[in-house]
Amino acid sequence: MNTPEIKQFIQKRSELFWYIRKGKKQDIPMMFLVETILIYGDVPDVKELFALIGVKKAAEIFFKQVNSKRNNYPARTAHYFSLFFHRYA
Numbered sequence: 001m002n003t004p005e006i007k008q009f010i011q012k013r014s015e016l017f018w019y020i021r022k023g024k025k026q027d028i029p030m031m032f033l034v035e036t037i038l039i040y041g042d043v044p045d046v047k048e049l050f051a052l053i054g055v056k057k058a059a060e061i062f063f064k065q066v067n068s069k070r071n072n073y074p075a076r077t078a079h080y081f082s083l084f085f086h087r088y089a
Contacts, residue, residue: 038058
């Protein structure tokens with residue numbers, strides 16, 4: 001279950017989750033939220049995500065996703081955030 005702050009964060013960026021029903025957006029899994037923001041969000045979105053969940057938690061989720069068989073990250077995005085998280089997380 002997402003915290004009220006995360007639900008508000010999702011609501012402000014609902015256009016990034018256009019393919020999810022309105023009633024289901026607030027309860028998306030954290031892994032999906034991190035993936036969507038890192039791929040489609042802008043710099044303020046990423047900064048706010050890190051402020052909400054922390055850089056270390058985002059890094060854990062990111063590396064779990066990148067190292068799995070199913071990986072939706074574009075190569076440039078995966079490379080950038082791999083470097084970023086290795087340095088700051």
